[in-house]
Structures are given as C-alpha cells and as structure tokens.
Amino acid sequence: MSEPDLVSASEGASYHPGWQGILEPGERILWQGEPDSRFRLEFKSLGGTFPALFFVCFSLFWMYQAAQGSIFFAMFGLFFLVIGLRDLLTPIFGPSFLRSRTWYTLTDRRAIVATDVPMRGRKLSSFPIDRDTPVEYVDGNPPSIYFGHSAVDRSQRGGFQYIADADKVMAMIRDIQRTPTVDRADP
Secondary structure, three states, X not given: OOHHHOEOHHHHHHHOXXXXXXXXXXXXXXXXEOOOOOOOXXXXXXXOHHHHHHHHHHHHHHHHHHHOOOHHHHOOHHHHHHHHHHHHHHHHHHHHHHHHOEEEEEEOOEEEEEEEEOOOXXXXXXXXXXXXXXXXXXXXXXXXXXXXXXXXXXXXXXXXXXXOOHHHHHHHHHHHHHOOHHHHHOO
C-alpha cells in the first residue's frame, strides 16, 4: 500500500468532514467507500413478504365488499392497505435504499459502517480488526466482506456489502491482521 493512501486522524478530520472526534489519536484511514446500491432481489428477504401479500389482498377484498354498501365504510380499509403495502415493499426495496445511505471506512485498527437514514437518524458501527477477528469474503457482483461471528445470519454481523474494490480491501484487512498491535499504536 502506498503512503498517499494513508490519512492520519488529524488529516482525516480536514480531508473527511464529519470524522472529527471519531478517530483515535494516531489512527489512519486506509480506505473509504460505499456499497453498490443497485436493486437486488434477495430471496432471504422474500420470506416476510407472504404474510404482507395476504394482508394486502385481504384488504383489497374487504374494501371491494365494503364498497358494495358504502364507499365511506370502504375507506377504512385504506389504513390496512397502506400497512400491508409497507410491509410488502420494505423487505424488497429497503436493503437497496439502506445501502444508498451507507458509507464504509477501514482504518489501521477497525472497520466502520456509517448510515444516515431519514426518520432513524445517523448510526455508526465500529468493528475492531485484529489477528483474531474472523473475516469472511463472499464472492458476488460485487463481493462483500463480513466481520465477526454469527451462526445464524450474515445480516447480524457487520460488513462491507457489495463493494467494487473488495479484493483491495481484503488485502488491507489481511495486512492489518498480520501487523502486531504494538506497531499500529505508534503514529
């Protein structure tokens, strides 16, 4: 890795607005990027859509039947229709929207995942990278890198999802893991 790729904590504050006070003294930014936010139909998220689909269909049926007697009475079904549509569309389009509001940073000590979602606000998750940190490279178009343990689901772990330069980032992570912790503490 070349020296221009490295940014110290003091330089990072001026080159990367919003990082003031987040980096530790002597911590250097090695890489920053964003996930590919294109729409992807992920089958793991489709499981929750079937109850919502039933809810939407039942709401439409109820509204149609209620409209036979009174349009005003049928309008009460709009509330349930909107809830059903939200529950149907969120698992399908939500992950893509979340990725469009996500930013990644790799420092010489940790991986940082930042999100800024309307109505939820800003969130910053930090994952220490050391010799014992499990790291999983998942091939894809583009690939993803996940950190930590989770026997259940990758979504329960932190990671850099769908990043174009995953090979370069994975090599940096392996370099961090090979570097003794004492050397990384020195600026």
